[in-house]
Each structure stands twice: as C-alpha cells, then as structure tokens.
Amino acid sequence: MVQYTDELMPADRGWRQYTNGNVHVMININDGTKIRITDDDEFHTVFPESIDLKITNRCNIGCKMCHEGSTEKGIRGPGRMGIHERRR
Numbered sequence: 001m002v003q004y005t006d007e008l009m010p011a012d013r014g015w016r017q018y019t020n021g022n023v024h025v026m027i028n029i030n031d032g033t034k035i036r037i038t039d040d041d042e043f044h045t046v047f048p049e050s051i052d053l054k055i056t057n058r059c060n061i062g063c064k065m066c067h068e069g070s071t072e073k074g075i076r077g078p079g080r081m082g083i084h085e086r087r088r
C-alpha cells in the first residue's frame with residue numbers, strides 16, 4: 001500500500017491519513033479534500049467513510065448551492081422532538 005510522506009501531505013497543512021480495509025485514505029481537515037486509493041481493482045472498506053443523517057427538508061437559509069433541496073416549505077417529520085427525547 002502506498003503511504004504518502006509528511007513532505008507531500010503535511011500534517012501541519014491539515015492532511016491526515018488512515019487505512020480502511022484495502023483503501024488508503026488521505027483527508028485534509030482544513031478544506032475537506034479526500035483522496036482514496038487502493039492497489040487492488042476494487043475498494044473494499046471495513047467501516048463507513050461517513051454517515052449523513054437528515055432530519056428535515058425545511059430550511060430558511062436559502063443557500064443557492066443547497067445540495068439538500070431544502071426550502072422554507074420543505075417537509076419535516078410528523079412531530080416535534082422535545083428536549084427529553086433529544087437526550088435519549
């Protein structure tokens with residue numbers, strides 16, 4: 001497996017590296033750049049790289065680049081979650 005040196009992916013510029021199955025992952029925690037490489041023909045990871053949990057389609061921020069399709073009229077869940085439910 002290829003390991004990139006700290007000279008090419010310096011930690012002080014935000015680069016971190018780890019191995020997930022047969023995948024070598026390099027991620028820059030400053031700008032979110034993620035590079036995944038493998039010596040094999042296919043990627044076989046042993047744990048999820050990320051998990052997204054979307055709890056509503058309602059948002060009043062209005063970002064032009066919204067990748068979620070969220071709007072002020074977006075549908076949200078059937079009920080409200082009180083503080084006691086959130087703590088569970």
Ligand code: SF4
Nearest residue numbers: 059061062063066070
């Ligand atoms: S990206 Fe979309 S969901 Fe996120 S704050 Fe902007 S409008 Fe709301």
